[in-house]
Amino acid sequence: MNPFHDFTRNITRRHFFAAGSHAVGWAALASLLDADKAHGAAVKTHFPAKAKHVIYLHMVGGPAQMDLYDYKPKMQEWYDKDLPDSVRNGQRLTTMTSGQKRFPIAPSMFKFKQHGNNGMWVSELLPWTAKMVDDMAFVRSMYTEAINHEPAISFIQTGNQVTGRPCLGAWASYGLGSLNENLPTFVVLVAKPTNTEQVQAISARLWASGYLSGEHAGVSFRTSGDPILYINNPPGVSSDLRRKTLDGLQKLNELNYNALGDPETRTRIQQYEMAFRMQSSVPELTDLAREPESTFKLYGNDAKKPGTFANTVLLARRMVERGVRFVQIYHNNWDTHGNVAGRLPDQCRDVDHACYGLIQDLKKRGLYDETLVIWGGEFGRTIYSQGGLTKKNYGRDHHPRCFTMWMAGGGIRPGAILGETDDFSYNIVKDPVHIRDFHATVLQLLGFDHQRFTYRYQGLDQKLTGVEPARVVKELLA
Numbered sequence: 082m083n084p085f086h087d088f089t090r091n092i093t094r095r096h097f098f099a100a101g102s103h104a105v106g107w108a109a110l111a112s113l114l115d116a117d118k119a120h121g122a123a124v125k126t127h128f129p130a131k132a133k134h135v136i137y138l139h140m141v142g143g144p145a146q147m148d149l150y151d152y153k154p155k156m157q158e159w160y161d162k163d164l165p166d167s168v169r170n171g172q173r174l175t176t177m178t179s180g181q182k183r184f185p186i187a188p189s190m191f192k193f194k195q196h197g198n199n200g201m202w203v204s205e206l207l208p209w210t211a212k213m214v215d216d217m218a219f220v221r222s223m224y225t226e227a228i229n230h231e232p233a234i235s236f237i238q239t240g241n242q243v244t245g246r247p248c249l250g251a252w253a254s255y256g257l258g259s260l261n262e263n264l265p266t267f268v269v270l271v272a273k274p275t276n277t278e279q280v281q282a283i284s285a286r287l288w289a290s291g292y293l294s295g296e297h298a299g300v301s302f303r304t305s306g307d308p309i310l311y312i313n314n315p316p317g318v319s320s321d322l323r324r325k326t327l328d329g330l331q332k333l334n335e336l337n338y339n340a341l342g343d344p345e346t347r348t349r350i351q352q353y354e355m356a357f358r359m360q361s362s363v364p365e366l367t368d369l370a371r372e373p374e375s376t377f378k379l380y381g382n383d384a385k386k387p388g389t390f391a392n393t394v395l396l397a398r399r400m401v402e403r404g405v406r407f408v409q410i411y412h413n414n415w416d417t418h419g420n421v422a423g424r425l426p427d428q429c430r431d432v433d434h435a436c437y438g439l440i441q442d443l444k445k446r447g448l449y450d451e452t453l454v455i456w457g458g459e460f461g462r463t464i465y466s467q468g469g470l471t472k473k474n475y476g477r478d479h480h481p482r483c484f485t486m487w488m489a490g491g492g493i494r495p496g497a498i499l500g501e502t503d504d505f506s507y508n509i510v511k512d513p514v515h516i517r518d519f520h521a522t523v524l525q526l527l528g529f530d531h532q533r534f535t536y537r538y539q540g541l542d543q544k545l546t547g548v549e550p551a552r553v554v555k556e557l558l559a
Contacts (some may be wrong), residue, residue: 126528131492142416222500455492
């Protein structure tokens with residue numbers, strides 16, 4: 082018997098806490114040291130990256146898969162019949178439809194045709210997208226556990242339904258670093274939809290850096306007025322005076338950093354310097370006057386209008402052309418609980434031509450093979466109608482069990498079609514792809530093994546894909 086073990090077994094609660102009175106401080110210090118060690122420098126990739134840049138087009142609210150890409154002709158025979166209990170299988174519903182007495186089937190009112198060599202079914206609402214299906218990879222079997230917007234968007238952006246984790250763009254910034262010291266590594270744009278019947282709240286929590294260093298958070302560009310607040314010097318302040326002011330602030334911040342060792346102080350120093358350099362780089366970036374008329378013809382005339390989806394997508398091309406690693410674009414109003422006939426065509430017109438233009442433009446400029454383009458929402462929609470149902474209109478509730486996303490460029494296998502759902506577009510019957518699998522695949526294209534791509538925080542090796550199983554979807558890789 083070991084006397085020391087006897088002592089530790091018999092130690093009182095008061096002695097334990099007295100001896101460990103500095104434990105929290107040491108834990109905090111260890112966390113800071115880990116953050117300080119990882120701060121700034123890019124991580125070496127595990128294997129050669131297929132994609133150097135990402136343009137992630139997020140359709141906020143959840144596009145209706147059966148009205149766009151998941152063709153279900155048998156549903157015409159089920160018009161206004163109740164969704165079978167065997168299909169729903171006890172799935173929990175949102176409060177928007179949980180109180181309905183019936184769940185009547187609402188077949189898509191839109192026509193579908195097959196396109197390309199791969200025979201992908203595409204809705205009549207997306208004629209421009211239909212022209213390039215052989216360049217794209219479609220996943221019709223995405224799924225999630227989140228059924229409401231805030232946790233669902235957080236999940237697909239950060240890998241966790243609880244906010245506060247680093248988003249995908251922040252992980253890319255941390256792993257790959259910058260290609261242009263005069264522009265942010267990760268930029269966010271929020272496009273204005275033509276139709277604004279039901280927009281969702283979009284907050285900076287979605288592009289935060291979480292426990293990563295603050296420099297990896299997304300920098301939000303405004304879509305009207307100055308792209309960055311205070312990007313221009315105020316009246317009476319010259320560039321020389323601004324430079325002297327920043328030099329003075331830097332000295333004060335360095336004194337503070339040397340005294341306390343807070344890594345966020347160093348982040349602040351870097352942000353001030355980045356802001357100064359952006360005063361010359363951002364106006365040139367956002368000035369579309371030198372773009373030829375052929376560019377606007379390619380993206381559609383809306384590209385000339387600041388804040389439109391087409392305009393933000395054109396800016397995204399200009400950003401990756403200048404070395405921005407990750408561009409996140411949010412397009413709102415896809416939450417079609419009602420009036421699908423009035424809203425969905427507007428949504429599709431906003432994005433269809435512009436997405437086509439983006440892919441063609443990237444090809445034209447030699448950026449396509451190194452730029453991964455992602456399109457999708459946070460979940461899908463229900464085949465049954467929310468509220469009143471007619472042949473000419475209906476609404477659809479949130480549906481996490483299956484939805485469709487597409488990807489193109491950056492190491493993606495062109496023309497791939499993965500996954501199948503049942504006749505009701507309600508359950509996956511082949512090749513399910515979870516959000517964690519999606520994240521693992523994106524990291525693979527960026528050169529990282531999702532199981533080894535970690536960040537030490539509070540004693541744990543944190544990962545984008547978390548601790549539950551995730552796989553790289555090799556069927557999507559070129």
